[in-house]
Each structure stands twice: as structure tokens, then as C-alpha cells.
Amino acid sequence: MGLREKKAQRSRDRIVTEALTLFGKNGYEQTTMESIAEAAELSPSTLYRYFPSKDLIVLQRFTDYSEQFARVFAEYSLRHPVDEALAEAIFAVLEVEDSRSAETLLVRSIIDEAPIARARLWDYLAEQQRQLGKLIAQRMRAKESDLRVKLTAQLAIMIAGLAADQWRADAGKRPSRATAENLMRLFQDREVIFPRPAAKSARPRQTPNNR
Amino acid sequence: MGLREKKAQRSRDRIVTEALTLFGKNGYEQTTMESIAEAAELSPSTLYRYFPSKDLIVLQRFTDYSEQFARVFAEYSLRHPVDEALAEAIFAVLEVEDSRSAETLLVRSIIDEAPIARARLWDYLAEQQRQLGKLIAQRMRAKESDLRVKLTAQLAIMIAGLAADQWRADAGKRPSRATAENLMRLFQDREVIFPRPAAKSARPRQTPNNR
DNA sequence: TTGATTTTGATAGTAACTGTCAATTGACAT
């Protein structure tokens, strides 16, 4: 790796670190791109070249984390069934988040208070979901447009998201892997209520999901 | 209703209509708030008083539609089990979208090309999900923080979203109710792959989900 | 070292949004 790439990498990293600090101290809206540039010791022009928009700075950590997800799934699914590979990928990404708890909590708190950044995160996750859908489709030998593929991809992202939320709710005390396993068990044991059309026959039906 | 409220209502409506037309014609980014104000025959100041941000203009239709959702669910769930009430609410909101197909397709196409508006939509849906979670929690006599509650709420929104996507994909030809029913059947018949941790025992397990 | 190429920074400009205040309009009692 040449000197150029090395410097670029360090600049990216420094920008994110300094920006997160400022966001945490003064709030997202109150922190200007100019002040971030100053803190990271480069010109606004250069800052914009690294991060075309303010919210991408906050999202950077997420993109770091979730690179793991796709990578682990792709590898693991070569030798194991899809459902297990998804579980592994979920565990992997959650573990990375857990291990950098201070930073993760900071980023989460920023996102909670910054509607634009939060919105961008959702959009990013939707894109991740599409990427995951591609991989799942390959592995299931189904089309990417197959509804089962989309459902599975969305479920995986959902579980990871809920586990991460839960982890944050108890301030990082409990490992999110346990929560994720719990969520998976809920599906396995059918303890989740699925939307379901009313039966058309006159005879009353069993409702194991709801009492 | 006084004259004041009436005028306000008409202004809101006019703004959205004119704005959607302009977005469709020139694109979201290319359409300035000033030009929207001009088209709706009011000053930029007033426009900003009605819609604090540009993306909210696009989202307005969605908020219209999904008021239905919560309302139908709340009513129906009084006399029917939760799973059926969710299905009814999903059908109801999809039917509204289907019935205004031209506008719905326009709004969708705008959102596809406008990252900010799209991102805001996700964020709005997340808020909807929380609202739905409250209702479901009441009905299930569970806490709002219960993971089963969150899963169910998210699943309902997910199914509605996927059905709407599908509807748009075949340009409004097929009713989205059919797609939604299909999605629900997939869950019912377990034709969806759920993430699932590998069994810890040495004995190989059955894998009905994956072959 | 030299020459080509890439990265940086200075500058100017656009448009989304905010805040303030005076003018206007609708509501309402007399």
C-alpha cells in the first residue's frame, strides 16, 4: 500500500473520530462541517471529498461493521445451510458492535437525536438488505425477486437490529448474542404472532398464536 | 369548521399536488421550494410554515394512507384476534394505495430517485412501527418493550411494504391484497427460512428449510 | 531530479432552512 492510500485512510479515520467527539459534545445539528474540518486539520473542500455529506460520517461505523455481515455469510454459507449461515453472520456483526461498546453507544445516541442521520441509516440498511437478498437468492437457487428471499433477508436484518436495540437499552450490559438467539427461538417455537387473514369457513378455527 | 381551517386545508392540499407535479416533471432535486411556493401561489415563508422540510411534502401522502392502518387495527382488534386485525389493517391500507394508483406510482417514483425523501420514509415507517407496537402491546397484555411485540409490529409493516413493492413492480396490474395474502401464507406454511443457530449436539439435524 | 498525475485548498455560488417583525386577514362582540 502506497503512502497516498495510507494518508487517505488516516484522514478518513481522523475525520470520523473527531466528528463523533464533536457530535457527542455539541450535538449533531450544532456541529458544522467547517468545525469538523478544523478539528481534523484539513480544509472543508477536502472534508467534502472524503464525505460528500455530513450524515455519511456518522454512518461510516455502520458500514465498517456490516461489511462483516456479508463476508461471514458468504463464507459460512458455502458449507452450511442458509439459516445457520444467517445466524452466524448476525452473531458476528453483533460481536463487533459489542466489542466496541463505547463507540457504538456514542454513535447510537447521536443517531437518535439526528433525524437526518437516522433516516439515512434506515436507507443504508435497506440497501444492505438488497445485497443480502442477492447472496441468499444464489444460495437458495431462487430469483432475487422471490418473495421468500426478500422476507428472509429482511428478517435477518430485523433480528440483528432488534438485538442491537435491546443491547443499547440495557446500556451494553447483556451480550446481544443472547438476545438474537432468543429472537430466533421465538420464531422457531412459533411464539410470534404473524398477520393472518380470517378463515373464510364458518367453523371457528384454532388460534394458537393469540389468546 | 371555520373559514380559516378550510383555507389551510386547501393550501396544504394544493402545495402537495403542485409539488408532486413539479417533482414528476423536473425531478426532486431540481425543484426548488421557491418554485413550489410560486406554483401553489403563496410565499416561501408560508410554504415553510405548512411544510418545515421539502421531504415532508412527499411523505404527506403516506401519512394520509397509513392513518387508515392504525385506525382499522384499533377498531377491528376489539372483536377479533390480533393476527386477523393485523391482516385487515394491512389489506385496508393497501386498498387505499391501490385505489389511487396514479398518485401512488408517482410518489413512489419520486421517492426512488430522491435519497433524502426515501430515507425519511423509512424513518417515518419506523415511527409507525412504534405506534403499532403500542396498540399490539395493549391487545396482547404485554409490555411495549416485549420482543414479541416488536417482532409482530415489524412483521406487519414489512408485509405491507413488500406487498406495496410488488404492486409497484408490476405497475399496479395485480391487486396487492393477493400478494399480502401470499406473504402471510408463506409464514403460515413455514416456507420462509428463519435465521437459526447451528444445533450444538453432534448429531446432524433435519433441515426442512434448506436443501 | 524531472515530469506526469493525483490530491488539496481557496473561492464563489446555490438552495434549504431559521428567525424576526410588520402587514394582512379572519373571528367575534357590540
Place this chain on the structure above:
DNA sequence: ATGTCAATTGACAGTTACTATCAAAATCAA
């Protein structure tokens, strides 16, 4: 009808995220 009060509107000035352009500086290849 008319005067009074409250709410709505619009004009104006300012901030900031973001874009485009181009010359200066740093890096790479020889």
C-alpha cells in the same frame, strides 16, 4: 357595519450544507 383582538402571511436577513472550478502542492514513476 365597525372596531378590536388574535392568528396568518409575507418580506427580509442570515446560517449552513453542499457544488463547481481552478490553481497550488504533494506524491509517484522514470
